[in-house]
Amino acid sequence: MDEGWRIRVRGQVQGVGFRPYIWQLARQMGLRGRVFNDPEGVLIEAAGEGLTAFVAAIPARAPVLARVDAVLHEVAVFDLPDGFEIAPSRGVGAETRVTPDAATCPDCVAEVFAPGRRQGYAFTNCTHCGPRFTILQGLPYDRARTTMAAFPMCDACRAEYEDPADRRFHAQPVACPECGPRVWLEPGGGDAVAGAVAVLRAGGSIAVKGLGGFHLACDAGSGEAVARLRARKRRPGKPFALMGTLAMIRAVCAVSEEEAALLRDPAAPIVLLRKRAEVLPEAVAPGQAVLGWMLPYTPLHHLLIAEFGGPLVMTSGNLSGEPQVIGNEEARETLGGFVDAFLMHDRAIARRLDDSVERAAPPMVLRRARGRVPGTLPLPVGFEGAPQVLAYGGQMKAALCLVKSGQALLGHHLGELDEALTWEAFLAAEADYAALFDHWPDIVACDPHPGYRATQAAHARGVPVIEVQHHHAHMAACMAENGWPLAAGRVAGIVLDGVGLGPDGTIWGGEVLLGDYLGFERRGWLTPVAMPGGDRASREPWRVALAQLDAAGLGHLADELFGTRPLAVLRQAIRAGVNAPLTSSAGRLFDAFAAVLGFDGAQTYEGEAAMGLEARARPDGVAYPLGGTQGNIETAPLWREWARDRDAGLSAEVMAGRFHAGLARGFAARARALVEAGEADAVALSGGCFQNALLLDLTLAALGDVPVLIHRGTPANDGGLALGQAVVAAARAVSG
Ligand SMILES: [Zn+2]
Numbered sequence: 127m128d129e130g131w132r133i134r135v136r137g138q139v140q141g142v143g144f145r146p147y148i149w150q151l152a153r154q155m156g157l158r159g160r161v162f163n164d165p166e167g168v169l170i171e172a173a174g175e176g177l178t179a180f181v182a183a184i185p186a187r188a189p190v191l192a193r194v195d196a197v198l199h200e201v202a203v204f205d206l207p208d209g210f211e212i213a214p215s216r217g218v219g220a221e222t223r224v225t226p227d228a229a230t231c232p233d234c235v236a237e238v239f240a241p242g243r244r245q246g247y248a249f250t251n252c253t254h255c256g257p258r259f260t261i262l263q264g265l266p267y268d269r270a271r272t273t274m275a276a277f278p279m280c281d282a283c284r285a286e287y288e289d290p291a292d293r294r295f296h297a298q299p300v301a302c303p304e305c306g307p308r309v310w311l312e313p314g315g316g317d318a319v320a321g322a323v324a325v326l327r328a329g330g331s332i333a334v335k336g337l338g339g340f341h342l343a344c345d346a347g348s349g350e351a352v353a354r355l356r357a358r359k360r361r362p363g364k365p366f367a368l369m370g371t372l373a374m375i376r377a378v379c380a381v382s383e384e385e386a387a388l389l390r391d392p393a394a395p396i397v398l399l400r401k402r403a404e405v406l407p408e409a410v411a412p413g414q415a416v417l418g419w420m421l422p423y424t425p426l427h428h429l430l431i432a433e434f435g436g437p438l439v440m441t442s443g444n445l446s447g448e449p450q451v452i453g454n455e456e457a458r459e460t461l462g463g464f465v466d467a468f469l470m471h472d473r474a475i476a477r478r479l480d481d482s483v484e485r486a487a488p489p490m491v492l493r494r495a496r497g498r499v500p501g502t503l504p505l506p507v508g509f510e511g512a513p514q515v516l517a518y519g520g521q522m523k524a525a526l527c528l529v530k531s532g533q534a535l536l537g538h539h540l541g542e543l544d545e546a547l548t549w550e551a552f553l554a555a556e557a558d559y560a561a562l563f564d565h566w567p568d569i570v571a572c573d574p575h576p577g578y579r580a581t582q583a584a585h586a587r588g589v590p591v592i593e594v595q596h597h598h599a600h601m602a603a604c605m606a607e608n609g610w611p612l613a614a615g616r617v618a619g620i621v622l623d624g625v626g627l628g629p630d631g632t633i634w635g636g637e638v639l640l641g642d643y644l645g646f647e648r649r650g651w652l653t654p655v656a657m658p659g660g661d662r663a664s665r666e667p668w669r670v671a672l673a674q675l676d677a678a679g680l681g682h683l684a685d686e687l688f689g690t691r692p693l694a695v696l697r698q699a700i701r702a703g704v705n706a707p708l709t710s711s712a713g714r715l716f717d718a719f720a721a722v723l724g725f726d727g728a729q730t731y732e733g734e735a736a737m738g739l740e741a742r743a744r745p746d747g748v749a750y751p752l753g754g755t756q757g758n759i760e761t762a763p764l765w766r767e768w769a770r771d772r773d774a775g776l777s778a779e780v781m782a783g784r785f786h787a788g789l790a791r792g793f794a795a796r797a798r799a800l801v802e803a804g805e806a807d808a809v810a811l812s813g814g815c816f817q818n819a820l821l822l823d824l825t826l827a828a829l830g831d832v833p834v835l836i837h838r839g840t841p842a843n844d845g846g847l848a849l850g851q852a853v854v855a856a857a858r859a860v861s862g
C-alpha cells in the first residue's frame with residue numbers, strides 16, 4: 127500500500143485531453159499513480175515528492191478546452207502502479223459530459239497548410255479542437271456514438287489515438303484523407319475548394335456544409351453578389367454575418383484586444399464589431415453601425431478563405447424564418463434555388479447548432495448555440511438537492527434549460543416557435559436532451575402565457591408545472607448566472623424587454639422588480655400605452671408611436687408624422703379598447719421613438735427599429751426626463767422634451783442619444799433608491815433591451831457604485847428565459 131493524495135478535479139474536464147495532460151504532468155514531476163474519469167469529473171491518485179506543486183500546476187497549465195472549477199485533495203492510502211497510468215473509467219454514469227464544438231486549433235491549422243498526410247484535409251482535428259456536440263449521438267462520448275462511427279480509423283490515425291503522448295490521444299473525431307470524411311463540390315469535379323472559389327469569384331453563391339448546419343456564402347466585397355443573395359433568400363434587410371481572417375476584419379472594423387480574444391476563442395462566435403470604414407457594400411448590413419464577424423472555425427473554412435483571399439458573407443442556410451438546414455438531401459431541396467453550387471461533405475450533422483452571436487465590450491451573448499452549448503452553469507449556493515427541472519422558455523428565441531446534479535444546462539437557440547418547422551425542432555430537441563442527458567424532470571417550468579407553444583408543451587408533459595412570470599424569469603436568470611445565493615438578499619431588477627404577460631393580465635416589459643428567486647413585487651413600470659392592432663403594433667412601430675404621442679398630449683405631432691396612415695380608425699380602436707392591449711414594454715417604447723425619428727413602415731426582422739436607433743444615437747450628456755413618483759414611470763415628460771428638441775431642430779442622432787440616456791437614468795434612479803433604502807442588496811439588469819450596448823453602458827454609468835449583476839454568458843433576451851424559469855422552479859422545490 128502507498129500513502130499519497132486523492133485529487134478531485136471538477137469542471138469541464140472530460141473529452142478535452144485532460145487525462146493525457148495529467149499523465150504527462152505527473153510523469154514530468156516523477157509521480158506514481160493513476161488518473162481516470164468518474165461521474166464527478168476526473169480523479170487522480172498520486173504519490174511521490176512535490177504533490178503540492180503538482181496540484182498547483184493542474185489548473186495553471188490545463189488544456190485549452192478544459193475549465194477547472196475546483197481541485198480538491200485528501201490524504202489516502204491505495205495500491206499504485208510503478209509508473210503513472212491512465213486507468214479505465216469508474217462508476218455508473220462516468221463520462222456523461224460533452225464539451226461544446228471548438229474551432230480548429232493553431233496546431234491543426236498549421237498541419238492543414240503544411241506538407242504532410244493532412245495537408246489540405248478539411249476534417250483535421252485533435253483533442254484541443256474540432257466537432258463535439260454537433261456529431262454526438264449518445265453518451266458516453268466516444269467515436270461509436272458519433273457520426274464519425276461511419277469512418278473506421280486507419281492504422282496511422284489509430285496509433286495517434288492510442289498514444290497518450292500524442293495530441294490526438296482519444297480525440298474521437300480523429301481522421302485523415304485515408305480513413306475520414308471527404309468534401310466535394312456539386313455540380314463539379316476536381317478540387318472542391320478551387321471549384322467553390324471559382325463560383326464565388328464569378329459573383330455566385332454557394333452552400334457550405336459546416337459544423338452545425340449549412341451556410342450560404344458569397345463574396346462580401348461584391349454589392350451585386352450580396353444583393354443577388356438577398357433577393358434569392360428574400361431577406362431584404364437583416365444583417366448578414368461575415369467570415370474572414372483577423373487582417374481582413376481589421377480592414378473593415380475596429381478590433382480591440384478583447385474583441386480579438388473573443389474572435390479567437392475556441393467557441394468562435396460571431397462577434398459584433400463597430401465599422402471603421404465603409405469598405406463593404408451597404409447591403410451586407412443595411413443601416414448598421416456594427417458588423418457580425420467570425421474567424422474560419424473548421425479546416426474547410428480555412429481552406430476556403432485562404433483560397434478566396436477575401437471576406438465572405440456566411441449567413442445561415444435556411445428559408446427565411448425556418449431552421450438552418452443540416453442534411454445533404456434537405457440542402458439540395460431547400461437551398462437549390464439560392465445557390466450556384468454546394469460545398470458538401472459526408473460527415474453527418476447530428477444536431478443543428480446556429481452560430482453563437484456575442485459582443486466583447488461590454489461582454490454579452492445575443493444568441494447562444496455552437497461553441498457554447500452544452501456548457502453548464504453550476505447552480506448557486508443553496509440549490510443543493512434541487513430536483514431535476516426542465517424549463518421550456520418562451521415563444522421567441524426558444525431554448526430549453528435542464529437542471530440536474532447541481533448544474534443548469536441552457537440548451538441551444540432554437541428560434542421562433544410560431545414557425546412550424548422550428549416547433550418541430552423544439553419538440554425534437556426536448557426528446558434529444560432527455561435521451562442524451564438521461565433527464566427525467568420532477569418539475570417542469572414555463573411562462574404563464576397560454577398562447578406560447580412552449581407553455582402548452584410544458585403542460586402536456588404530465589408532471590407538476592410551475593409557471594414563472596416572464597420578467598421575474600429574466601431577473602432570476604441574471605441572478606443565477608452571477609451565482610447569487612438562494613438565501614442572499616433581495617435584488618432590484620431593471621427588466622427592459624419586449625413583451626411578456628403580467629399577472630394583472632396586461633403586457634409588461636419596462637419594469638423595476640424587487641425580489642429574489644422565490645417571488646417579486648412590481649415596484650416600477652413604464653406608463654402603459656396601447657398597442658393598436660395587437661401583434662401588428664410590434665411589427666409597425668408607427669402604431670405605438672401614435673399611441674405614445676396621443677397619451678402624452680402630442681397628438682398633433684402624430685398627425686404631422688403619420689398623416690398618411692389610418693389614424694382615425696386606430697384612435698377609435700384605442701378609445702374603445704378593441705385589439706389595442708395596454709403594455710408597459712420598453713421594447714415598444716424604443717420602436718415608437720425610432721418611428722418618430724423616421725423609421726418608416728414595417729420591421730423586416732425583430733429589433734430592426736431599435737437596433738437602428740442604437741446605431742445612430744450620439745449621446746451628448748443630456749437625458750430626457752421620466753416622471754412619476756409612485757410605481758408608474760411616466761413617459762409623457764420624455765415625449766414633451768423631445769418635441770421641444772425637435773422644434774429646436776436638433777439632429778436625430780442627438781435626440782436618439784438623449785432617449786437612451788433618459789431610460790438609463792430614469793430606471794437606474796429607481797433601482798438605486800431601492801438599494802439605498804436597504805430594500806435590495808444589488809441591481810440586476812435583464813431583458814432584451816440590454817442587448818443594446820449603449821443602453822447597458824449608460825445604465826451602468828447611472829448606477830454608479832451600486833453592486834450590479836449583468837448577463838455575460840447567457841442571453842439577456844428571451845434566449846435566457848428558460849434558465850430563469852428553471853432556477854425559480856428549483857428554488858421553490860428546495861424551499862418546500
Ligand atoms: Zn487541433
Ligand SMILES: [Zn+2]
Pocket residue numbers: 279280281282283284301302303304305306
Ligand atoms: Zn486515418
